[in-house]
Amino acid sequence: MSAPLLELRGLHFGFADRAVLRGADFALHPGERVALTGRNGAGKTSLLHLLVGLRRPSAGQVLAFGEPRRVEADFVPVRARVGLLFQDSDDQLFCPTVLEDVAFGPLNLGRSREQARADAEATLAALGLTGFGERVTHRLSAGEKRLVALATVLAMRPQVLLLDEPTNGLDEAIEAHLLAHLEGLDLAMVIVSHDRRLLVRLATRAVALHEGKLAPATLHSHEHTHRHAHLHLHGPGVDGEAAHTGAAPLHADHHAGE
Numbered sequence: 001m002s003a004p005l006l007e008l009r010g011l012h013f014g015f016a017d018r019a020v021l022r023g024a025d026f027a028l029h030p031g032e033r034v035a036l037t038g039r040n041g042a043g044k045t046s047l048l049h050l051l052v053g054l055r056r057p058s059a060g061q062v063l064a065f066g067e068p069r070r071v072e073a074d075f076v077p078v079r080a081r082v083g084l085l086f087q088d089s090d091d092q093l094f095c096p097t098v099l100e101d102v103a104f105g106p107l108n109l110g111r112s113r114e115q116a117r118a119d120a121e122a123t124l125a126a127l128g129l130t131g132f133g134e135r136v137t138h139r140l141s142a143g144e145k146r147l148v149a150l151a152t153v154l155a156m157r158p159q160v161l162l163l164d165e166p167t168n169g170l171d172e173a174i175e176a177h178l179l180a181h182l183e184g185l186d187l188a189m190v191i192v193s194h195d196r197r198l199l200v201r202l203a204t205r206a207v208a209l210h211e212g213k214l215a216p217a218t219l220h221s222h223e224h225t226h227r228h229a230h231l232h233l234h235g236p237g238v239d240g241e242a243a244h245t246g247a248a249p250l251h252a253d254h255h256a257g258e
C-alpha cells in the first residue's frame with residue numbers, strides 16, 4: 001500500500017481534567033474513506049483537530065504527507081491540503097456573504113480574485129447552491145450553512161477531507177445530493193458521523209475510538225426477514241445502542257419495493 005497521507009503514532013492528548021487519547025494509532029492512505037466512530041465524548045473531534053494541528057498532543061507523533069509535524073509552522077502547509085469541515089458551521093463561516101466565505105480559502109492560498117471567485121461559484125454550483133453567492137451568511141438555515149461550510153472547504157481543492165458530522169441539519173433530499181457528491185470526489189476522507197446510512201454508503205473501512213485508542217470496526221448492511229434494511233456497526237467502542245440492538249431501523253431506499 002502507498003505511504004499514508006496522514007498518520008498518528010502513539011498519540012496522547014487530554015484536556016486539563018480528562019485524558020482523551022491514550023496511545024492512538026491511525027493511518028489514512030490515498031483513496032480511503034475512513035469512518036471514525038465512537039460514543040459521544042470519545043474524542044473523535046479532538047482527533048480530527050490533532051490531525052491538522054488545531055490541538056497538540058502531549059506525547060506521540062503526527063505525520064502528514066510523510067513528514068513529522070510538531071509546531072504551527074509545520075501545520076500551515078498541512079491545512080492548505082487537508083480540509084476540515086467543523087462540527088459547528090458557525091466556526092467555519094465568518095464573512096458577511098456566502099461568496100466571500102467560499103472565496104476566502106482560495107484567496108488565502110494565493111489564487112487571483114478572478115480565480116477564487118470562479119472556484120467559489122463552481123463549488124457552490126456543484127453543491128446545488130447556484131445563486132447563493134450574495135446571500136447573507138448568518139441568515140442561512142442550518143442546512144444551508146452546512147452546505148456552504150462544506151463549499152468553503154471544497155473550494156480550496158484539498159487532497160484530504162476531514163468531515164465532522166457533515167449531514168447534521170440536512171433534509172433527506174439534500175443529504176442524498178451531498179452523499180452523491182462526496183462519493184464522486186476522488187479524495188481521501190475521514191468521516192465522523194452518527195448517521196449510519198451515510199457511513200455504510202461512503203466509507204471504505206471503519207475505525208472505532210474507545211478508551212483513547214483506535215481499533216478496526218466493521219460497517220455493513222443487510223436485509224432482515226421483514227425486509228427493512230438495517231445497518232449494523234460492530235466493533236469495540238461503537239455506540240452502545242447500535243452495537244446492542246442491531247442499530248436503528250433505517251428505512252433505506254432499497255427496502256424491497258413495499
Ligand SMILES: Nc1ncnc2c1ncn2[C@@H]1O[C@H](COP(=O)(O)OP(=O)(O)OP(=O)(O)O)[C@@H](O)[C@H]1O
Binds near residue numbers: 015016018043044046
Ligand atoms: N475545550 C474543551 N475543554 C475541556 N474538555 C473538552 C473540550 N472540548 C472537548 N472536551 C472533552 O473532551 C472529550 C472529547 O471530546 P470530543 O469533542 O473530541 O468528543 P467526540 O467523540 O467528538 O464527541 P461527540 O460525538 O459528542 O461530538 C469529551 O469528554 C469532551 O467533553
